[in-house]
Every structure is written in structure tokens, then in C-alpha cells.
Amino acid sequence: MIRLLAIAGLAVNASLATFAFANDATTIHVASTFPMSMPLFSEATGRLSEQVDSLTNGEVKLVFHVPGDLASASGTMEKVSSGEIAAAWSTAGQLANHDSAFELLSSIPFGPGTVEYMAWLFEGGGLTLSRALFASHGIYNVPCLVLPPEGAGWFSKEIRSVDDLKGLRVRFFGLGGRVLARLGAQVVEKPPGDIMDAIKNGEIEAAEYSLPSMDLTLGLQNVAKYYYFPGWHQPSTLYELYFGDATWRKLTSKQQETIETVCAAAMRDGIGEAEAMQMNALQEIKRRGIKLRRWSPDLLLTFEAAWSAVASDEMGTNPRFKEIYESYEQFHNRYGFWKRFSYLH
Incomplete structure (x- = not known):
């Protein structure tokens, strides 16, 4: 060991x-x-x-x-x-x-x-x-x-449309949290050790943390019913x-x-x-009665559009953000040419 x-x-x-x-x-x-x-x-x-x-x-x-x-x-x-x-x-x-x-x-x-x-x-x-x-x-x-990609969050209710996010108190980290805030959620940042208590005492209603294996260890399956994928916010x-x-x-x-x-x-x-x-972790989460859900195509498109707006705003005000994001985007566009021809998926 x-x-x-x-x-x-x-x-x-x-x-x-x-x-x-x-x-x-x-x-x-x-x-x-x-x-x-x-x-x-x-x-x-x-x-x-x-x-x-x-x-x-x-x-x-x-x-x-x-x-x-x-x-x-x-x-x-x-x-x-x-x-x-x-x-x-x-x-x-x-x-x-x-x-x-x-x-x-x-x-x-x-x-x-x-x-x-x-x-x-x-x-x-x-x-x-x-x-x-x-x-x-x-x-x-x-x-x-x-x-690899994180889970996209644990929720007490199903999220069928963007309206279900409005006013939702959710723990979310980083740029993904900025996207949800733009769509009307009340985003709170919490260190991992504080997430469970925040849900139990009603401070937040939903949360994302990490991979299924880490979420399982943290105990999020004990405080929420629905677990969403894919983790668009942290691929x-x-x-x-x-x-x-x-x-x-x-x-x-x-x-x-x-x-x-x-x-x-x-x-x-x-x-x-x-x-x-993650395979065994996800099976264990499912065995405990958690409802696994994939985001609808409409919601994923909504998240992506909101992310584009967040990125555009940041590039307009922060030259360092612009420099790093443009570096990645230029690499991504070149890489995409290779990926389209060479990968099955």
C-alpha cells in the first residue's frame, strides 16, 4: 500500500x-x-x-x-x-x-x-x-x-428546462458556475468538506464536486436523488x-x-x-437508487451558448484571459482537423 x-x-x-x-x-x-x-x-x-x-x-x-x-x-x-x-x-x-x-x-x-x-x-x-x-x-x-469528465451535479429534482435553474441555490466551481449564474442560478462556492452540511442545512439545493468515485466517497448520493451527465463544465x-x-x-x-x-x-x-x-463507482451509485440523467440536447445547447457569452465578456475585459483562451482555441481548431479524420468518435 x-x-x-x-x-x-x-x-x-x-x-x-x-x-x-x-x-x-x-x-x-x-x-x-x-x-x-x-x-x-x-x-x-x-x-x-x-x-x-x-x-x-x-x-x-x-x-x-x-x-x-x-x-x-x-x-x-x-x-x-x-x-x-x-x-x-x-x-x-x-x-x-x-x-x-x-x-x-x-x-x-x-x-x-x-x-x-x-x-x-x-x-x-x-x-x-x-x-x-x-x-x-x-x-x-x-x-x-x-x-476525465466530472459528473455535472447532484439535484433534488429533475432539471427539464432552463426555468428549473432560475433561483436554484447550487454549489458549482469555476467557469461552469459563471454559466449557471448567467442562466439565473444562485451559485455558491464551497470547499468539498463543507458541501454535505450546506445541503443538509438547506443553504444549497444542489451541488457538483468531481468524478463519480469522489462524489460517492463524499456521500452526495445520501443527500440528492438525481445525478446529471455529461460534465460539460469540466471535460x-x-x-x-x-x-x-x-x-x-x-x-x-x-x-x-x-x-x-x-x-x-x-x-x-x-x-x-x-x-x-468510475465504472464501479457509477454502478454503486445506481445500485443505491440514484436516478442517472443526461442533459437534454436543448439544455446542452443553452449551456454552451451561455458559456460563449461568459468567455466573450471575459476576453473583453481581461487581456490575460483572452491570450490564454485564444491560445487554446487556435490549438483546438488545428487539433480538430486531425481528430475528425483520425478518431472514430
Whole structure:
């Protein structure tokens, strides 16, 4: 079993802002935005800890902390940017309050699947743009995990038309939430650990979180009756390690290369694991009496039109959003030529 270096309840002190030295080893404390018990996150962080330790001969240790230990779930990225903590395990959209362009670096509604996202990121200029944006906030980002389409949300009632969304109090993350808000929903952002209580106490009426395996672990099948697909809002989702610039610069070039290489391997492993894990999870959700639904073609067209309007508005006001989105769109159009001729679906 993969050994997880997740720590709960550890006293936090000033040394966590950069490094802790013991026996000439560099220990980097990593604040997680996500519960460490979640499928895929658990395996990925365990693998990252173990392999970085092994391949650096114990010179570098990544110690992952549960949300609320070093920082709140929603505050991990802020604290890395400010230099208060050394590193975070999170996703770019957590910095969207600083710049909406970060949201495109988490996921793009009606955008790329995992393979196309990785192609744009590593070969189409996406990572260059991403690192420039993060550098302006004092962060060095290392892609470590990309997940397939999420479920599109859990609802207490069926959604047959856009009118059913008007006034609906729903937890939704990122740009997908902007789309639903444009269609009249009351969108609330909640860290995963707060979603269940928010539904139980009536603060929200619906919620999306992640893949079926993660939603099942979170327990959303216990508080909602209908589970919708496809996840138009997050066809793929990127997760990364985020290091404060000072933390990253203090590592040797070999140590930096090791972390990049281990993260690349984690992405490879995660793609296969994530796809294979959802079959049993979805069957279990169905076995528990949950009604699985696909969005109607009319609603999907409505969501897509609303997304186009959101993207247009953002490009008109945020040049960084425009630069990154146009980079992806140009790559997507070229990629689509190849895809139409070469893929069966």
C-alpha cells in the first residue's frame, strides 16, 4: 500500500513558510485544498511523496497536510503566493479572485478532454502561458494530475428546462458556475468538506464536486436523488503542485527535475486509474437508487451558448484571459482537423 505522508493536527510555525531541515534533508510542507482521503488524490499524493523521497535519496521530502492544517481549503493558494507556506496541492482556479484567467488553467467548459488538454499544455504553448501567469503571483506550478469528465451535479429534482435553474441555490466551481449564474442560478462556492452540511442545512439545493468515485466517497448520493451527465463544465481538470518561488529556487536543478519527472509519471498513472475507477463507482451509485440523467440536447445547447457569452465578456475585459483562451482555441481548431479524420468518435 502506498504510504501517505499526510499529517493532521501538526503544530504550525514559521519554519513551514519555507523549509524544515533535518539531517540535511529538505522537507517541504504542502497544504492540500482537497481531503486526503479522496480516491485518486490519495494515490497521487502518496506516490508523489514516496517517489520524490526515493529518487532524491531522502534529500527532498514532500509532506502533505490536510485542509485546515496549514491553511483553509480555499486559502492554500493565497498563502503560497504570499510566502506564508512553502507549497500547495490544488488547482489553478483557486486564484480566480485575483485573475479569471486562472480558471482556464483548471478546466474549460465545452473544452478539451484529457488528451487534448495535455497536448495543448505541453506542446501547444499552454504551459508557457500558465507559468508566466503564476510567476506574476510568486508561484512555480508543476502539472501532476489530469482527470476525465466530472459528473455535472447532484439535484433534488429533475432539471427539464432552463426555468428549473432560475433561483436554484447550487454549489458549482469555476467557469461552469459563471454559466449557471448567467442562466439565473444562485451559485455558491464551497470547499468539498463543507458541501454535505450546506445541503443538509438547506443553504444549497444542489451541488457538483468531481468524478463519480469522489462524489460517492463524499456521500452526495445520501443527500440528492438525481445525478446529471455529461460534465460539460469540466471535460477534464488539471491539478498541480504549487511552490512558492523562494522554495522552488532553493532546490537544486536535479531536485527540481526529479519533482517534474515524478509529477509527469503521476499524470500518466492517474489517467488510467481515473478512467478505470468510475465504472464501479457509477454502478454503486445506481445500485443505491440514484436516478442517472443526461442533459437534454436543448439544455446542452443553452449551456454552451451561455458559456460563449461568459468567455466573450471575459476576453473583453481581461487581456490575460483572452491570450490564454485564444491560445487554446487556435490549438483546438488545428487539433480538430486531425481528430475528425483520425478518431472514430
